[in-house]
Amino acid sequence: MLEGIVYNFGEAVAVLLFVIGLLNLLLQKNLIKKIVGLNFMDTGTYLYLAEKGFIEGRVAPILADGITEAEHYINPIPSGLVLTGIVVSVSVTALMLSLTIRLYQRYHTLDMDEISTILRKGEIE
Amino acid sequence: MSFVENYPAFSIILCMAAAIVSSGISGKYARKLNMVLICVVALLSAITLEFCCRTQTFYVYSMGRFPAPWGNEIRFGVLEAMMALFFSVIMFFSILGGRKQLFREIDPFKENLYYVLLDLLLSSLLALVYTNDMFTAYVFIEINTISACGLIMIRENGHTVEAAMRYMIMSLIGSGLILFGLCTLYDITGHLLMSNIKLAVIEVAQTGAYHVPLVISIIFLGVGLAIKSALFPFHSWLPDSYGFSTVSSAAILSSLVSKGYIFLLIKIFYRVIGFEVIAESKLFNVLFVFGLCGMIFGSISAIRENDIRRMIAFSSVAQIGYIYMGFGLGIEAGMVASVFHILSHAATKSMLFISAAGLTDASGGSKRFVDLSGAGYRNVIAGITFTVGALSMVGLPLFSGFISKILFAQAAVEASPKKMLPTLICLGISVILNAIYFLKTVLRIYVPVESEYKSIRFKGNELFGVICICFIILNMFLGMFSEPIVELIEEGLAYFA
Numbered sequence: 001m002l003e004g005i006v007y008n009f010g011e012a013v014a015v016l017l018f019v020i021g022l023l024n025l026l027l028q029k030n031l032i033k034k035i036v037g038l039n040f041m042d043t044g045t046y047l048y049l050a051e052k053g054f055i056e057g058r059v060a061p062i063l064a065d066g067i068t069e070a071e072h073y074i075n076p077i078p079s080g081l082v083l084t085g086i087v088v089s090v091s092v093t094a095l096m097l098s099l100t101i102r103l104y105q106r107y108h109t110l111d112m113d114e115i116s117t118i119l120r121k122g123e124i125e
Numbered sequence: 126m127s128f129v130e131n132y133p134a135f136s137i138i139l140c141m142a143a144a145i146v147s148s149g150i151s152g153k154y155a156r157k158l159n160m161v162l163i164c165v166v167a168l169l170s171a172i173t174l175e176f177c178c179r180t181q182t183f184y185v186y187s188m189g190r191f192p193a194p195w196g197n198e199i200r201f202g203v204l205e206a207m208m209a210l211f212f213s214v215i216m217f218f219s220i221l222g223g224r225k226q227l228f229r230e231i232d233p234f235k236e237n238l239y240y241v242l243l244d245l246l247l248s249s250l251l252a253l254v255y256t257n258d259m260f261t262a263y264v265f266i267e268i269n270t271i272s273a274c275g276l277i278m279i280r281e282n283g284h285t286v287e288a289a290m291r292y293m294i295m296s297l298i299g300s301g302l303i304l305f306g307l308c309t310l311y312d313i314t315g316h317l318l319m320s321n322i323k324l325a326v327i328e329v330a331q332t333g334a335y336h337v338p339l340v341i342s343i344i345f346l347g348v349g350l351a352i353k354s355a356l357f358p359f360h361s362w363l364p365d366s367y368g369f370s371t372v373s374s375a376a377i378l379s380s381l382v383s384k385g386y387i388f389l390l391i392k393i394f395y396r397v398i399g400f401e402v403i404a405e406s407k408l409f410n411v412l413f414v415f416g417l418c419g420m421i422f423g424s425i426s427a428i429r430e431n432d433i434r435r436m437i438a439f440s441s442v443a444q445i446g447y448i449y450m451g452f453g454l455g456i457e458a459g460m461v462a463s464v465f466h467i468l469s470h471a472a473t474k475s476m477l478f479i480s481a482a483g484l485t486d487a488s489g490g491s492k493r494f495v496d497l498s499g500a501g502y503r504n505v506i507a508g509i510t511f512t513v514g515a516l517s518m519v520g521l522p523l524f525s526g527f528i529s530k531i532l533f534a535q536a537a538v539e540a541s542p543k544k545m546l547p548t549l550i551c552l553g554i555s556v557i558l559n560a561i562y563f564l565k566t567v568l569r570i571y572v573p574v575e576s577e578y579k580s581i582r583f584k585g586n587e588l589f590g591v592i593c594i595c596f597i598i599l600n601m602f603l604g605m606f607s608e609p610i611v612e613l614i615e616e617g618l619a620y621f622a
Contacts, residue, residue: 018305025298034294041301045308052312077317081260085304088267095271096293099278102286115287122283 010051017044031100031110035093042089046082053078129176130184132169133201133255136209139165140248144241152236159220159240166247167213174206178613183620185257194321200257204464204617208254208388214599215380215471216247222479222592223373226486230280230371239279245272246377253385257319259307259397262389266303266353270296273382276374277366288365295362299352306345310397313338319396323622330402343398343406350390351412354383356449357419360442364430367438368492372482375434379441379478380471387448387467391460394452395621404455413453413544417551419446424558432492433485436562437477440518443555444470450548451533454540457618462532464614469517469525469603476596477514483507483589484570487581494569496578501570503580508570510593515563517600520556525603530556532611 005012017040024037054074061073100110107115143162147155177183183202187193220243231239249269256262270293278289311317313335314325329335352359367375394403403409423442430436444466451463481492487504488496501508517524530552537548583590603610 018301022298022301025294025301031290038297038301041297042304045301045304048305049308052308078311081308081311084260084264088264091271092267092293092297095274096290096297099274099286099290099293102278102281103290106283106286112290115283119283119287 011048014044014048014051017041017047020044029111029113031096031103031112034112035096035100038096039089039093042085046085049078049082049085053082127176129172130186132173133199133205133209133251134186134188136166136169137199137248137251137255140244140251144244144248147237147241147244150237152233152240155237155240159243160217162244163213163217163220163247166251167210167217170206170210170213173201174203174210177201177203177206181616193318194316197261198257198318199255200320201255202617202620203613204621205254207613207617209251211468211471212250212254212381212384213247215475216243216377218592218595218599219376219380219475219479220373221588222475222596223371223376223482225586225589226372226482232281235279238275242272242275242279243377246276246382250381250385253389257396258317259310259319259322260317263300263304263307266300266386266389269382269385270300270353273378276378277370279374280369280371282369284365284369288362288369291362292366295359296353299349299359302345302349302352306342306349309338309342309345313342319392322397323399326398326402330399330405339402340406343403343408346393347390347408347412350386350393351415351449354386354390355442355445356412356415357422357442357446358415360419360423360445363442364426364435364438367441367478368432368435372478375438376475376478379438380475383441383445384467384471387445387463390452391464392621394460395618399622409453409455411453412449413455416446416448416450416453417547419443420450420551420555421446421558424555424562428558428562430562431494433481433494433497433566434478434492436566437474437481440477440559440562441470441474443559444474444518447529447533447555450551451536454536454544454548456536456540457615458532458536458539460618461611461614462529462536464618465532465607465611466529468610469529472525472596472599472603473514473517476510476593476600477518479589479596480507480510480514480593483581483593484511487578488576489578494566497566497570498572499570499574499576500578501567502573503576503578506583506590506593507581510597511570512567513597513600515567517604518563519560523601523604525600525607528604528607528611 021037021041021044025034025041028034028037058072058074061076103115104110107118143158147158186199188197245268249265252265253262274289274293277292278285313329314322316322316325329339355363367379394400420443423439423446427436427439430439448463448466451459483504484497484500484507485492487500517526520526520530534552537545
C-alpha cells in the first residue's frame with residue numbers, strides 16, 4: 001500500500017487535491033470558498049491526467065532530430081484533454097462567479113445558508 | 126454511403142450555428158429561428174429514424190474522416206434517432222405552451238439570449254444522444270449544464286438565482302466525478318471511443334487486472350450521472366429549480382435535461398463498459414435501492430408540498446426513481462421499461478407543467494392550492510390536460526403511465542426473486558402515493574367555488590389550447606399504441622452494444 005503511494009506519488013497528490021476540492025465545494029457555506037473548492041477539484045483531475053500521460057524519459061510529440069519511433073514520445077491526447085478541461089472549468093468558474101455577484105448584490109452576503117433563510121422568510125410573509 | 130447518414134451531425138451543427146446567429150439578432154427573429162430549427166431537427170431525426178428502421182442496422186459516422194481509434198465518431202441506430210425525434214418534439218411543445226408566460230417573465234431585451242440557450246441545450250442533448258466518444262460526451266455534459274443553468278436564472282428573481290446556484294453546485298460535483306471516472310477509464314483502456322473502450326474493458330475484465338480502478342471508474346461515472354439526473358438523495362437542487370423558473374424552462378428541464386444524462390448512462394452500460402461487467406460490479410444493486418427509495422420519498426415530499434409547481438417537481442424525483450429502479454433490475458426487460466418510462470415521463474411531465482401554468486394563470490398567478498380551488502372551471506382546457514396528466518402519472522389504462530408501470534411489473538417478475546418482491550411492493554405503494562397527491566389536486570381544481578379570479582377562455586388563447594390538445598394526443602398515443610414503440614426500443618437496444 002505504502003509502496004504504491006510512493007511509486008504513484010503524483011497520482012496520490014492529485015486524488016488528495018480532488019477530494020479536498022470536492023469536500024470544499026460540498027460543505028463550505030461561503031460561495032467564494034465553494035468556487036475555490038471547485039477549482040481545486042478540477043486541478044486535481046488535470047494533475048492526475050498529466051501525471052498519467054507523462055512517461056519518464058520521453059519527450060513531447062514534436063518531430064525533431066528526425067526520430068520517428070513512437071517509443072521516443074509521449075501520447076499527446078492526455079495533454080489535449082487537460083487543455084479542453086481547463087477551458088471548460090474556466091467557463092464554469094466564470095458562470096459561478098457571476099451568479100455569486102448577483103446573489104451578493106441582492107442579499108449582501110456570501111453565505112448560502114443565510115440566503116436560503118432570507119428567501120424562506122420572504123415566502124412566509 | 127447514404128446521404129441520410131450525415132443528418133445527425135448536421136442537426137448538431139445546425140443547432141450550434143443557430144445559437145451563434147441568435148446571439149446577434151433581435152428576440153423576435155431569434156424566436157422564429159428557434160422554431161424553424163426545432164422543426165428541421167425533428168424532420169431530420171424522423172428521416173434518420175425511418176432510414177434506420179428500413180435498413181435494420183446501425184451506422185458509424187466518423188467526423189472529419191479520421192479512422193477509428195483516433196477520430197471522433199457519431200453512432201446512431203433506431204433508439205438514438207427515436208430519442209432525438211422525441212426530444213425535439215417535446216421541446217417544441219414546451220416552448221410554444223409556455224410562450225405567454227415567457228413574455229411576461231423575462232426582460233424583452235434578453236429574449237434572444239433565451240433562445241440562444243435553448244439552441245445550445247438542444248445541440249448538447251443531440252450530441253449526448255448521438256456521440257460515440259466519451260470525452261465529447263463530457264464536454265457536451267458541461268454545455269448542457271451551463272445552458273440549463275441559464276434557463277433557470279433567466280427569470281431574474283432571488284429564488285431563481287439561488288436555485289441556479291444550487292443547481293450549479295450539485296451539477297459541478299457530478300461533472301467532476303464524471304471527469305475523474307473518465308480519466309481513470311482512459312488510463313486503464315487507452316481509448317476514448319466507446320466501442321474501443323468496451324473491447325479493452327472486456328480484455329481487462331477477463332485478465333482480472335486493474336480491477337479496483339475499473340470499479341472506481343464505474344462508480345464515479347454512475348454516481349456523477351445520478352447526481353446530474355437528480356436521483357434520490359441527490360435531488361435537493363431540483364424543487365427550487367423547477368418550481369421558480371419560467372414554465373417552459375421547468376418543462377424542458379424536467380422532461381429533457383435529466384433524460385439526456387440518463388440516456389448517456391444507458392449508453393455507458395451497453396456500449397462503454399458492457400452489461401456483464403456492470404452487473405459484476407454490483408452497481409445495479411446500488412441503483413436499485415436508491416431508485417426504490419426515490420419512488421417512495423419523492424412521493425412523500427410531494428404530498429407535503431403546498432405549491433403545485435413544487436409538487437410536480439417532487440413527483441419528478443419519484444419518476445426518476447422508477448427509471449433507476451428499472452436499471453437496477455439488471456435485465457433487458459428492465460432496461461426496455463426504463464427507456465419507455467423516459468418517453469412516457471417526458472411527455473407527461475412537460476404536459477403537467479404547461480397545464481399547471483394555465484391553472485395558475487386562472488388563479489391570479491398564485492401557485493398555492495388554496496387559490497387553485499375551482500381553477501379547472503376557469504380554464505377548462507388546462508383543467509382537462511392536467512387531469513389527463515395526473516391520471517397518466519397514477520397509471521390509469523389508456524394513458525402512457527399505465528404502460529410503463531405494466532412494463533416495470535413484468536420486468537420485476539422476470540428479475541431475480543430477491544428483487545421481485547421489493548419492486549412490486551414499492552410499485553404498489555408508489556401508485557397509491559401518486560394517487561393521493563395527484564387526485565387531491567384534481568379534486569381541488571374541480572371544487573365548485575365562487576371566485577374573484579377571471580376565467581380564461583379558449584378564444585384568445587388558441588395556441589395554448591392547441592398545444593394542450595397535442596400533449597393529450599401524444600400521451601394517449603403512447604398509452605394506446607405502445608406495442609410498436611416497445612418493439613422499436615427492443616430493436617434499438619439490440620443494436621446499441
